[in-house]
Amino acid sequence: MNEKKITVNKPELLSPAGSLEAFFAAMEKGADAVYAGLRDFSARAKAKNFTLAQMERMTAYAHSLGKKTYVTLNTLVKEAELPLLIDNLAALEAMRVDGVILQDMAVARLAREFFPGIPLHASTQMTIHNSLGVRQLEELGFERVVLARELHIDEIKSIVASSKAEIECFIHGALCFSFSGQCYFSSFLGGHSGNRGRCAQPCRRQYKHKGKEGYYLSTNDFSSIEMIPQLIEAGVASLKIEGRMKSAEYVASVIGAYRMVLDAPQGSYEAAVAEAKALLKLSFGRVPTKGFLASHNPTDISTPSIKGATGRYLGDIREMRGNRISFETRDRLHVGDRIRVQPKTDMAGRAFTIKELYLGGKKVMNVKENTLVSTPSPFPFKLGDSVFKVSSETAFTMSENACFKRLEGAKGDSIPCRLKLSHRDESLHIDAEVLGQNFATQFELGTLEPSRSSDMEGVLRAQFSKCGDTQFTLASLSAPDFPAIMIPPPRLKEIRRNFYTWLAEASLGALKQRSARGREEALASLVRQKPAPSRGKEELAVKIEQVRDWHELHRDLVDTVILPVSKANMHQFMGFARKLKGGEDKVIWQLPFIIFEAELPFYRDAVETIMRGGFKRFELTNLSQFQLFKGADAELNTDYRLFSLNSQALLSWQELGVKRATLYIEDDRANMGQLLASDLKIERGVLLYAPVPVITSKIAIKEIKGDAPLASDRGDLYSVKVKDHLTVVTAQTPFALTQYRSELRQMGCGSFLLDLSHLQPQERERALEAYRKGVAVHAASEFNYSAGLV
Numbered sequence: 001m002n003e004k005k006i007t008v009n010k011p012e013l014l015s016p017a018g019s020l021e022a023f024f025a026a027m028e029k030g031a032d033a034v035y036a037g038l039r040d041f042s043a044r045a046k047a048k049n050f051t052l053a054q055m056e057r058m059t060a061y062a063h064s065l066g067k068k069t070y071v072t073l074n075t076l077v078k079e080a081e082l083p084l085l086i087d088n089l090a091a092l093e094a095m096r097v098d099g100v101i102l103q104d105m106a107v108a109r110l111a112r113e114f115f116p117g118i119p120l121h122a123s124t125q126m127t128i129h130n131s132l133g134v135r136q137l138e139e140l141g142f143e144r145v146v147l148a149r150e151l152h153i154d155e156i157k158s159i160v161a162s163s164k165a166e167i168e169c170f171i172h173g174a175l176c177f178s179f180s181g182q183c184y185f186s187s188f189l190g191g192h193s194g195n196r197g198r199c200a201q202p203c204r205r206q207y208k209h210k211g212k213e214g215y216y217l218s219t220n221d222f223s224s225i226e227m228i229p230q231l232i233e234a235g236v237a238s239l240k241i242e243g244r245m246k247s248a249e250y251v252a253s254v255i256g257a258y259r260m261v262l263d264a265p266q267g268s269y270e271a272a273v274a275e276a277k278a279l280l281k282l283s284f285g286r287v288p289t290k291g292f293l294a295s296h297n298p299t300d301i302s303t304p305s306i307k308g309a310t311g312r313y314l315g316d317i318r319e320m321r322g323n324r325i326s327f328e329t330r331d332r333l334h335v336g337d338r339i340r341v342q343p344k345t346d347m348a349g350r351a352f353t354i355k356e357l358y359l360g361g362k363k364v365m366n367v368k369e370n371t372l373v374s375t376p377s378p379f380p381f382k383l384g385d386s387v388f389k390v391s392s393e394t395a396f397t398m399s400e401n402a403c404f405k406r407l408e409g410a411k412g413d414s415i416p417c418r419l420k421l422s423h424r425d426e427s428l429h430i431d432a433e434v435l436g437q438n439f440a441t442q443f444e445l446g447t448l449e450p451s452r453s454s455d456m457e458g459v460l461r462a463q464f465s466k467c468g469d470t471q472f473t474l475a476s477l478s479a480p481d482f483p484a485i486m487i488p489p490p491r492l493k494e495i496r497r498n499f500y501t502w503l504a505e506a507s508l509g510a511l512k513q514r515s516a517r518g519r520e521e522a523l524a525s526l527v528r529q530k531p532a533p534s535r536g537k538e539e540l541a542v543k544i545e546q547v548r549d550w551h552e553l554h555r556d557l558v559d560t561v562i563l564p565v566s567k568a569n570m571h572q573f574m575g576f577a578r579k580l581k582g583g584e585d586k587v588i589w590q591l592p593f594i595i596f597e598a599e600l601p602f603y604r605d606a607v608e609t610i611m612r613g614g615f616k617r618f619e620l621t622n623l624s625q626f627q628l629f630k631g632a633d634a635e636l637n638t639d640y641r642l643f644s645l646n647s648q649a650l651l652s653w654q655e656l657g658v659k660r661a662t663l664y665i666e667d668d669r670a671n672m673g674q675l676l677a678s679d680l681k682i683e684r685g686v687l688l689y690a691p692v693p694v695i696t697s698k699i700a701i702k703e704i705k706g707d708a709p710l711a712s713d714r715g716d717l718y719s720v721k722v723k724d725h726l727t728v729v730t731a732q733t734p735f736a737l738t739q740y741r742s743e744l745r746q747m748g749c750g751s752f753l754l755d756l757s758h759l760q761p762q763e764r765e766r767a768l769e770a771y772r773k774g775v776a777v778h779a780a781s782e783f784n785y786s787a788g789l790v
């Protein structure tokens with residue numbers, strides 16, 4: 001084990017910044033760093049986000065305060081978007097951001113190869129949940145890993161102890177019901193993928209189970225302020241607040257609360273927590289839960305009877321006249337407050353700022369709680385829809401214009417430089433270290449008289465510490481064995497000025513030139529398209545659930561079966577291996593995408609047992625699993641859960657030794673066509689039939705029992721099953737592209753996959769027949785293939 005000694009330091013407090021107002025709220029309330037998104041490639045596309053010019057000024061402003069800025073490029077990237085991604089990476093390296101938070105391996109590969117000045121941080125969207133995942137990322141050059149939210153504090157402590165990379169954990173804010181990065185719900189309903197930053201939050205809507213309405217897939221809000229000591233003791237490097245879609249008021253309240261606890265003097269911790277919890281009540285969140293951090297099986301993480309919308313519940317619409325809605329408010333309201341109305345149906349809510357309030361027909365500026373109030377609404381709603389207060393007029397009051405002005409007036413950040421001065425050949429020689437690079441220059445002095453001062457290092461330090469209007473600050477200066485000579489003060493001052501002017505041009509100019517050169521090289525390196533598709537022999541792999549179904553190999557259509565590495569299958573493994581003696585190459589063993597730390601020994605042993613049995617083909621579903629095959633003579637393939645939405649991601653898998661990568665289940669025709677035509681060695685497979693696990697979660701829904709499905713307002717049905725202690729919500733409408741088999745062959749695909757693991761024998765026959773004939777499966781969904789992935 002790669003263990004390290006844990007030194008207890010105060011962790012970084014990391015704030016969201018979805019708007020300029022939130023950015024300045026974070027700066028003023030004590031955040032050590034912020035994470036913010038650009039207009040492109042942000043997992044919160046609905047946040048205001050920032051232009052590159054704004055991000056550069058924000059970074060400079062943060063640096064001037066000794067704080068950091070991390071940029072979120074944490075979405076999956078389509079092939080046609082790679083040039084824009086490269087432009088953004090070049091600009092971010094030149095502005096010296098402190099890190100890029102990413103999900104797509106394309107971002108990591110391009111940054112590592114062409115923009116080495118950018119520190120790499122793994123987003124929670126990468127579903128890293130064990131020490132092997134962190135180790136794999138370390139080998140790929142990552143400096144920090146944001147762990148999955150499903151981990152207990154003991155698991156986090158164990159992972160920190162065995163990791164070199166910094167570990168970052170979410171500690172407050174909204175929770176996803178699904179493992180982050182593994183939810184296909186929003187995309188399946190309308191092409192708006194959470195992995196592309198466009199989640200429509202269908203989990204927050206109302207569903208029916210056996211006729212009973214409830215918010216079965218909606219979580220309460222994470223709040224772990226009482227667990228700060230345990231997180232510090234565990235060695236977590238950064239404590240992350242969720243909320244780039246939240247207001248500046250939310251940021252001010254939450255950052256202020258956590259700062260208060262982190263800075264509490266000895267003996268005042270309990271009082272600080274009590275005061276902080278009172279402050280958190282002002283953040284308009286949902287019911288708080290410590291989630292999995294405090295319990296492996298939390299009972300308060302989801303409450304179906306509680307409405308899924310965020311904010312403070314005010315009441316339901318009781319009356320409508322024209323564009324006015326009336327409701328009895330449970331809380332004070334003021335003109336300028338922001339409210340959200342959540343329909344009773346499963347449609348998304350709409351928010352607006354209150355511009356007018358009426359009490360008994362009279363226009364007022366504010367009303368007290370338990371008052372029937374009316375306000376004009378810019379959107380149509382219905383009686384019974386619920387009203388929530390999501391921010392207050394008394395919030396962090398810096399206007400957007402004031403934020404822009406402050407940002408415009410921000411000076412450039414300070415750049416530390418380390419100098420070493422020496423005297424040779426009647427010249428002053430200066431060696432400078434700036435931004436990780438070394439620079440050297442010299443200035444002629446001529447013949448000089450001896451100095452009365454013997455502390456020449458002190459004289460030089462006093463002069464060179466005056467950096468003037470430049471961005472530099474003198475971090476250190478050494479002048480070993482510098483002779484005691486009298487350098488005329490006007491000449492020394494002139495040298496200092498000329499030196500810093502030269503250093504700015506040399507160092508900052510070099511950085512910009514390096515980024516520009518990286519951009520050109522990255523663009524030139526992009527994978528080209530083949531002049532004509534190479535189809536080769538067509539192969540079909542069929543996924544089944546149990547080894548007892550291995551007879552599917554006897555079908556003339558089926559070349560390979562994919563079997564899960566499960567306890568049930570390992571129990572029957574020896575008998576299966578004897579039956580298939582000589583046909584081991586017909587089986588691919590698929591590892592589950594969630595393997596918690598305590599389960600790693602079982603899967604290590606299982607892989608070794610399978611390989612001793614003569615099987616060498618495996619399919620990986622999580623980045624951590626590459627570590628199980630270090631030095632092993634195995635054929636590795638990747639499932640769609642290891643995202644392959646562009647050629648750079650495919651190159652990443654190819655460089656890790658992968659033979660075949662399954663293209664992403666959410667992908668569309670145009671992007672898939674580009675990937676199939678890319679001039680790469682790695683084989684590309686396309687999934688033609690599968691159930692769609694819209695949500696996979698560690699959360700148990702205790703109110704759902706039996707086989708009765710969840711039903712949405714529009715009649716969509718979802719089965720809920722518990723498998724290996726995980727809750728899997730699956731659309732009863734399957735995904736199928738069997739009717740496009742011929743089209744995909746023409747595009748260049750020679751490898752197809754059918755997931756029949758959930759089907760009864762008769763249903764399997766229908767799916768295989770649809771594949772054979774190249775026709776549609778009845779009542780199946782194309783997902784985004786024709787409509788497009790947004």
